[in-house]
Amino acid sequence: MTEEKRSLNFIEQIIEEDLANGLETSKLRFRFPPEPNGYLHIGHAASICLNFGLGLKYNAPVNLRFDDTNPTKEEQEYVDAIKKDIQWLGFKWDKELYSSDYFMQLYNWAIKMIKDGKAYVDSQTSEEVARQKGTPTQPGTDSPFRDRTVEENLDLFTKMKNGEFEEGEHILRAKIDMAHTNMLMRDPIMYRILKKSHHRTGSEWNIYPMYDWTHGESDYIEQISHSLCTLEFKHHRELYNWFLDQVYDPEKLRPKQREFARRNISYTVMSKRKLLQLVEEGYVNGWDDPRMPTISGLRRRGYTPGSIVDFSETAGIAKRDNVTDIALLEFHVRQELNKIAPRVMAVLDPVKVVITNYPEDQEEILIAENNPEDENAGSREVPFSRELYIEREDFREQANKKFFRLKLDKEVRLKNAYIIKANSVVKDEEGKILEIHCTYDKDSKSGSGTEASMRKVKGTIHWVSIKHAVKAEVRLYDRLFTDEAPDSYKDVDFKDFINPDSLKINKNTFVEPSLKTAKTGDRFQFQRLGYFNIDDDSTVENLVFNRTVPLRDSWAKMQKKG
RNA sequence: UGACCCAUAGUGUAAUGGUAGCACUCCGGUUUUUGGUACCGUCAGUCAAGGUUCGAAUCCUUGUGGGUCAACCA
Numbered sequence: 001m002t003e004e005k006r007s008l009n010f011i012e013q014i015i016e017e018d019l020a021n022g023l024e025t026s027k028l029r030f031r032f033p034p035e036p037n038g039y040l041h042i043g044h045a046a047s048i049c050l051n052f053g054l055g056l057k058y059n060a061p062v063n064l065r066f067d068d069t070n071p072t073k074e075e076q077e078y079v080d081a082i083k084k085d086i087q088w089l090g091f092k093w094d095k096e097l098y099s100s101d102y103f104m105q106l107y108n109w110a111i112k113m114i115k116d117g118k119a120y121v122d123s124q125t126s127e128e129v130a131r132q133k134g135t136p137t138q139p140g141t142d143s144p145f146r147d148r149t150v151e152e153n154l155d156l157f158t159k160m161k162n163g164e165f166e167e168g169e170h171i172l173r174a175k176i177d178m179a180h181t182n183m184l185m186r187d188p189i190m191y192r193i194l195k196k197s198h199h200r201t202g203s204e205w206n207i208y209p210m211y212d213w214t215h216g217e218s219d220y221i222e223q224i225s226h227s228l229c230t231l232e233f234k235h236h237r238e239l240y241n242w243f244l245d246q247v248y249d250p251e252k253l254r255p256k257q258r259e260f261a262r263r264n265i266s267y268t269v270m271s272k273r274k275l276l277q278l279v280e281e282g283y284v285n286g287w288d289d290p291r292m293p294t295i296s297g298l299r300r301r302g303y304t305p306g307s308i309v310d311f312s313e314t315a316g317i318a319k320r321d322n323v324t325d326i327a328l329l330e331f332h333v334r335q336e337l338n339k340i341a342p343r344v345m346a347v348l349d350p351v352k353v354v355i356t357n358y359p360e361d362q363e364e365i366l367i368a369e370n371n372p373e374d375e376n377a378g379s380r381e382v383p384f385s386r387e388l389y390i391e392r393e394d395f396r397e398q399a400n401k402k403f404f405r406l407k408l409d410k411e412v413r414l415k416n417a418y419i420i421k422a423n424s425v426v427k428d429e430e431g432k433i434l435e436i437h438c439t440y441d442k443d444s445k446s447g448s449g450t451e452a453s454m455r456k457v458k459g460t461i462h463w464v465s466i467k468h469a470v471k472a473e474v475r476l477y478d479r480l481f482t483d484e485a486p487d488s489y490k491d492v493d494f495k496d497f498i499n500p501d502s503l504k505i506n507k508n509t510f511v512e513p514s515l516k517t518a519k520t521g522d523r524f525q526f527q528r529l530g531y532f533n534i535d536d537d538s539t540v541e542n543l544v545f546n547r548t549v550p551l552r553d554s555w556a557k558m559q560k561k562g
Numbered sequence: 563u564g565a566c567c568c569a570u571a572g573u574g575u576a577a578u579g580g581u582a583g584c585a586c587u588c589c590g591g592u593u594u595u596u597g598g599u600a601c602c603g604u605c606a607g608u609c610a611a612g613g614u615u616c617g618a619a620u621c622c623u624u625g626u627g628g629g630u631c632a633a634c635c636a
Contacts (some may be wrong), residue, residue, distance in 0.1 A: 192634035
């Protein structure tokens with residue numbers, strides 16, 4: 001065995017450097033810090049795989065910390081969904097924690113900062129505060145309340161906490177520098193009054209800490225060694241460090257924030273705000289709609305956790321903006337499903353085949369291999385009879401020799417069954433083919449070992465016995481957007497690119513009878529068609545399948561080229 | 563008319579001063595009772611201009627292009 005040495009991403013390189021400079025491996029600790037205000041998506045999976053992957057690599061704990069400092073947007077429903085998604089991906093967190101666990105510690109530190117002259121209560125309206133903030137190119141101006149005495153600040157802040165003021169009357173601000181080139185350093189807000197019930201602390205608090213004040217201190221409390229976030233937080237690092245300086249004890253580990261580029265994927269959007277819009281405005285049927293790039297959507301669509309982890313690993317981590325080709329995700333899910341999905345036969349667009357030389361009331365049981373990629377997968381029984389359905393596009397009355405399927409006077413093999421020859425067709429008055437009359441070579445039964453069964457026939461097609469077939473509903477998905485990067489245009493709304501054909505429902509599918517007992521979540525390969533799974537909506541009376549991803553189709557490519 | 567970040571095949575990512583690799587996609591071929599899988603192969607890249615150096619994707623300068631920053635959101 002040759003040990004394949006995988007190159008390190010820049011985050012791992014930073015960690016290796018820190019280790020080389022004396023950081024003990026046992027001090028390594030990471031965290032995944034979602035805000036419980038929406039569902040996780042494939043972009044979050046990149047962060048999850050990064051942080052938990054680092055935990056696995058260095059045998060270090062990874063905390064799951066809900067960043068729940070804004071009770072107006074956060075809900076228990078999201079907490080539950082996020083936990084389920086992370087577990088489904090196969091990761092285990094060390095501690096389940098909440099920023100709200102630290103409200104009291106944060107409050108006490110804020111008091112200390114007021115006493116140190118590093119924070120003050122501002123009593124202006126949000127408009128006034130915004131106006132004084134300046135712009136990226138112009139410095140801000142000091143608040144008239146900036147130089148309140150420590151006593152007055154303490155008194156006001158205590159009253160804020162006790163609920164003696166209404167929302168918007170006062171805020172607590174850090175006293176830094178209103179002329180700083182980094183706007184986040186222009187006396188950032190630490191607390192605002194919010195008389196809202198919190199999903200964990202209830203009505204205990206009337207003031208809630210802001211992200212910047214909370215996040216770094218939470219990392220510090222948990223002794224997170226490397227706090228990894230996305231690029232848009234780069235500017236926050238300076239403030240993160242400033243806040244840390246106010247409470248830092250040199251005996252303790254000092255967390256380090258580093259930023260990586262968020263993972264974008266072609267033909268979809270990846271912001272919670274936009275995904276929420278798709279849900280609320282009814283473009284999709286909920287957060288777990290199989291067209292959504294959410295973890296729950298992908299799960300329902302039939303994606304495996306392994307394929308998502310593999311995808312994240314292959315796509316990598318770096319610092320430049322990117323749009324990763326959705327084809328890479330599809331490659332990984334096909335790769336895994338190819339190994340594990342049992343093969344079955346299903347006909348999506350049926351046309352009737354009558355085998356005229358097969359006895360009317362005869363039927364037989366044929367043996368079909370479940371998965372040629374897995375010799376332990378065994379085999380199953382598939383019934384055969386005189387009347388079958390095949391795929392309408394698998395027959396042409398006439399075609400050139402590139403067409404390997406059924407045509408008049410030519411032979412084709414029925415998968416797992418016999419070689420048949422098409423003799424004639426029956427059409428309606430509009431010329432639509434109603435029946436294809438064929439004859440079969442009764443010595444050609446698959447697996448019988450006869451000379452006839454070994455004959456080389458170019459084409460093999462799938463089929464189901466009409467008498468035994470089970471009718472099912474199949475949902476065929478396509479990309480949700482017609483543009484590679486629908487939200488990359490300044491003057492066009494991303495919803496203008498919504499693909500009107502992203503969902504096609506086919507209620508006229510016939511599947512082989514072995515599928516009758518399939519259960520929600522079961523994954524299959526419909527031979528020659530694609531990978532499908534049983535949808536949550538499926539019932540015994542009405543089987544519902546989602547197409548996870550089609551098989552690669554070089555025939556379709558040839559057709560397209562003409 | 564500011565600060566900060568980024569720039570390697572179509573896409574994503576390596577190479578950390580010493581032969582520009584890998585994966586996906588695309589294209590072609592072999593095998594095949596799935597036009598699938600597997601296997602083989604082809605095409606294709608260092609944003610530009612200077613500089614440092616024996617040697618630059620890598621270091622420096624300038625330019626160009628892209629991104630981020632003006633929520634009592636995270």
